[in-house]
Amino acid sequence: MPHTSNRDASPTSALEGLRIVEVASLAGAYAGKLFANLGADVILVEPPGGAATRHRAPFVDGQAGPDRSIEFIYLNNGKRSVTLDLDTAEGQAGFRALAAECDLVIEGERPGLMAQRGLAYPDLLNCAPSLIMTSVTPFGQTGPYSLYESEDLVALAMGGFLTISGYPDREPTRIHGNQSFLTAGLYAAIGSMLAILERDGSGVGQHVDVSIQECVVMALENVIQFYDLEGRVRQRSGLTQRYTGAGLFPCQGGYVYVFVGGLAATRFWGELVRWLREERAVGVERLDGEHWTERAFRETKEARDTFAEVFGPFAAERTSQDLYYAAQRRRIPLSPVATAADVVSNRQIRDRGFIVSLFSPALDREIAFPGAPYMLSRTPWAATRPAPRAGEHNDEILGALAALPAQASRVVSEGV
Amino acid sequence: MALPLAGIRVADFSWIGAGPFTTKLLSDFGADVIRIESGTRVDPVRLTPPFKDGVAGVNRSGYFTDRNTNKRSITLNLKTEEGRALARNLVTQSDVVVNNFSVGTMDKLGLGYDEMSKLKPDLIYLSMSMQGATGPDKEFIGFGLTIAALAGLQYLTGPADRMPVGTGTNFPDHIPNPCHGAFAVLAALRHRRRSGQGQFIDLAQTEPTMAVLGPAIMEYTVNGTVPERSGNDHPDAAPHGVYPCAGDDRWIAICVMKDVHWDGLRDVLGRPAWADEARWTSGEGRLRDRREIDARLSAETSTREPYELMRALQEKHVPAGVLQRGDELVLHDPQLAARDHWVRLDHPEMGTTINNSPPFRFSRSPSSPTRPAPLLGEHTTEICRDLLGLSPEKIELLKDQGVLA
Numbered sequence: 001m002p003h004t005s006n007r008d009a010s011p012t013s014a015l016e017g018l019r020i021v022e023v024a025s026l027a028g029a030y031a032g033k034l035f036a037n038l039g040a041d042v043i044l045v046e047p048p049g050g051a052a053t054r055h056r057a058p059f060v061d062g063q064a065g066p067d068r069s070i071e072f073i074y075l076n077n078g079k080r081s082v083t084l085d086l087d088t089a090e091g092q093a094g095f096r097a098l099a100a101e102c103d104l105v106i107e108g109e110r111p112g113l114m115a116q117r118g119l120a121y122p123d124l125l126n127c128a129p130s131l132i133m134t135s136v137t138p139f140g141q142t143g144p145y146s147l148y149e150s151e152d153l154v155a156l157a158m159g160g161f162l163t164i165s166g167y168p169d170r171e172p173t174r175i176h177g178n179q180s181f182l183t184a185g186l187y188a189a190i191g192s193m194l195a196i197l198e199r200d201g202s203g204v205g206q207h208v209d210v211s212i213q214e215c216v217v218m219a220l221e222n223v224i225q226f227y228d229l230e231g232r233v234r235q236r237s238g239l240t241q242r243y244t245g246a247g248l249f250p251c252q253g254g255y256v257y258v259f260v261g262g263l264a265a266t267r268f269w270g271e272l273v274r275w276l277r278e279e280r281a282v283g284v285e286r287l288d289g290e291h292w293t294e295r296a297f298r299e300t301k302e303a304r305d306t307f308a309e310v311f312g313p314f315a316a317e318r319t320s321q322d323l324y325y326a327a328q329r330r331r332i333p334l335s336p337v338a339t340a341a342d343v344v345s346n347r348q349i350r351d352r353g354f355i356v357s358l359f360s361p362a363l364d365r366e367i368a369f370p371g372a373p374y375m376l377s378r379t380p381w382a383a384t385r386p387a388p389r390a391g392e393h394n395d396e397i398l399g400a401l402a403a404l405p406a407q408a409s410r411v412v413s414e415g416v
Numbered sequence: 417m418a419l420p421l422a423g424i425r426v427a428d429f430s431w432i433g434a435g436p437f438t439t440k441l442l443s444d445f446g447a448d449v450i451r452i453e454s455g456t457r458v459d460p461v462r463l464t465p466p467f468k469d470g471v472a473g474v475n476r477s478g479y480f481t482d483r484n485t486n487k488r489s490i491t492l493n494l495k496t497e498e499g500r501a502l503a504r505n506l507v508t509q510s511d512v513v514v515n516n517f518s519v520g521t522m523d524k525l526g527l528g529y530d531e532m533s534k535l536k537p538d539l540i541y542l543s544m545s546m547q548g549a550t551g552p553d554k555e556f557i558g559f560g561l562t563i564a565a566l567a568g569l570q571y572l573t574g575p576a577d578r579m580p581v582g583t584g585t586n587f588p589d590h591i592p593n594p595c596h597g598a599f600a601v602l603a604a605l606r607h608r609r610r611s612g613q614g615q616f617i618d619l620a621q622t623e624p625t626m627a628v629l630g631p632a633i634m635e636y637t638v639n640g641t642v643p644e645r646s647g648n649d650h651p652d653a654a655p656h657g658v659y660p661c662a663g664d665d666r667w668i669a670i671c672v673m674k675d676v677h678w679d680g681l682r683d684v685l686g687r688p689a690w691a692d693e694a695r696w697t698s699g700e701g702r703l704r705d706r707r708e709i710d711a712r713l714s715a716e717t718s719t720r721e722p723y724e725l726m727r728a729l730q731e732k733h734v735p736a737g738v739l740q741r742g743d744e745l746v747l748h749d750p751q752l753a754a755r756d757h758w759v760r761l762d763h764p765e766m767g768t769t770i771n772n773s774p775p776f777r778f779s780r781s782p783s784s785p786t787r788p789a790p791l792l793g794e795h796t797t798e799i800c801r802d803l804l805g806l807s808p809e810k811i812e813l814l815k816d817q818g819v820l821a
Contacts, residue, residue: 186595214775225478
């Protein structure tokens with residue numbers, strides 16, 4: 001419905017005018033956030049008492065509470081919240097009335113649950129013919145694993161990512177930070193946005209079925225192609241230099257990652273050797289010679305070991321910051337292995353104003369968090385409101401719904 | 417059924433990792449993505465293994481093909497004025513420009529946003545330099561792994577008692593950068609449709625990875641705590657980890673998030689006496705003794721076949737999954753097969769190759785790539801003829817002069 005084809009007088013946000021219902025879930029949360037921060041009106045639907053995602057650690061000041069989950073605060077800024085019990089007829093009627101005024105529903109419920117509630121995509125189309133619905137689930141809506149239980153670690157396992165991550169002498173280890181859910185949120189946002197653009201032409205919505213397992217598969221780099229083309233199964237390799245001159249090295253107070261081998265990076269090798277020579281690194285002469293330009297030699301263990309024996313002690317005497325700026329002055333790809341504190345104090349990140357802050361009335365304090373992942377020159381990213389309290393916007397949203405049945409509005413006013 | 421991006425043209429100057437993955441998210445949905453390539457300074461990923469049958473060649477890398485489905489390729493020598501003029505012409509016929517060069521490179525070629533937007537005011541122009549278009553370190557350079565380091569991902573990933581092992585991949589190139597870049601372009605396309613305006617999109621290849629580490633960064637900005645590596649541990653659930661199974665380097669992920677999962681796990685293990693300890697009936701107890709439980713559980717799982725154990729646990733509704741290898745994903749995973757995740761495309765030089773579908777399905781629109789990655793310069797002639805309006809004689813002349821190279 002509110003599909004705007006007329007040309008407004010220069011909207012200042014790219015997604016203004018889009019209205020989105022997000023059934024609160026970890027799988028859909030980042031998708032909703034991406035829409036909200038570019039100007040869409042995103043309404044979080046939580047069960048009475050608030051979403052389960054409000055109770056995930058870590059918490060502000062280490063104290064649990066529905067408005068204190070750091071992850072929830074981050075993933076839900078810019079959204080409004082209503083509480084509806086989707087397992088009751090009243091809540092379902094409220095949800096249908098809400099969906100009827102929206103462009104997109106994002107949900108991450110177990111496959112089949114929305115249908116049990118009478119809220120499956122075909123059900124919602126009855127009240128909103130151009131509606132788009134995006135479902136984000138561990139394995140997708142169909143297939144033999146569609147009802148399997150999952151968590152981030154299970155998704156990383158089943159998507160193949162864990163077999164290539166970690167040290168070979170012990171168990172594989174996962175990428176930090178619930179990345180399978182965030183990746184799924186990103187793809188859910190892309191799939192939803194594609195469906196919106198298509199609908200703006202056709203006038204018809206559609207269902208977008210996102211599989212978290214498949215989202216993880218997208219991160220496998222060249223694993224599948226190594227198997228398909230060369231019959232090789234890639235395994236985890238710990239901190240072995242990926243290519244000669246590409247790896248992590250300890251330094252004063254931390255680590256650096258240098259990348260002067262493999263992909264396009266071998267062209268930086270010569271400059272790194274020049275730098276080591278000018279700094280009189282011990283053993284630098286071992287990096288001289290024609291054989292260092294030959295791929296066959298560079299792929300040997302001897303080459304990797306020699307590089308480590310020369311660069312390792314050189315790095316160990318210096319700080320990550322000194323190495324970073326000295327290398328980059330010479331246009332050598334080297335970065336510190338940053339902690340969260342290093343990220344925040346990085347002068348480039350500060351200069352770009354990447355960390356932003358919002359006052360949270362629920363916590364009575366400022367909350368600083370990572371801001372714009374992209375800068376759009378005409379329609380900038382914006383964090384306009386802190387994460388909502390559960391049901392904070394019940395009156396202004398549910399009270400204004402044209403199609404809300406009387407009994408549902410009574411439930412709403414009682415603060416469900 | 418119309419593809420969502422039918423009618424959209426993308427002049428794609430990007431190469432290597434993050435850029436081409438971004439434009440794959442456009443080409444697989446119907447955009448006409450034209451890779452502007454150099455035949456003399458070839459995209460290094462074209463020269464990076466794996467190669468078909470292990471034989472190197474610019475048209476034989478699977479690292480390249482998977483991220484370049486449904487695109488066209490023209491070779492243009494941007495070191496020549498005529499090559500740059502043809503590139504400008506292509507830009508004026510495009511809706512979107514994408515590049516991931518260092519800051520200033522496109523300007524030096526006369527292809528920067530300021531100049532191009534004068535020729536085509538509604539152009540959407542995505543620039544993906546490593547550190548963004550502004551700031552004191554904007555000229556600094558990097559690759560996926562150094563970006564993961566600078567963004568905080570490397571430090572946080574790995575066992576607590578070892579050096580930060582990271583993911584073993586160029587993760588920022590594969591997920592955070594291309595996905596954020598593509599979403600920004602799609603949002604800008606909607607804005608253009610409503611307002612007639614184009615815009616410049618500045619994506620620093622560090623910031624999307626920092627964005628997906630939001631909660632970890634906030635542990636510092638909000639609580640003043642510097643988060644450390646925690647392996648496979650969960651902050652408030654145990655056992656939660658990766659456990660050995662029978663076979664060579666076989667593992668299963670098991671996540672006991674609540675008491676019913678613990679009950680289910682014990683059932684599947686045959687109710688061993690050690691697991692009946694009263695101190696472990698509560699989540700707090702299991703969390704406190706997680707290392708002890710991990711050791712006990714590992715001893716149990718190490719004799720079990722991983723897929724059988726997964727199925728048994730899933731029957732009891734316990735979140736569990738086998739750590740699947742690449743060969744298993746392609747050959748044996750019934751879920752990926754049922755959803756047609758793998759798309760086999762016939763490549764002129766490589767034969768049948770396996771490609772990723774996007775990880776979602778539409779109920780109406782198609783969502784699978786239909787054409788393999790282009791050969792280097794495969795579409796030079798047709799693009800010169802159909803878009804640039806050049807005669808066959810002129811095309812031959814420009815080829816001889818090294819402009820179309």
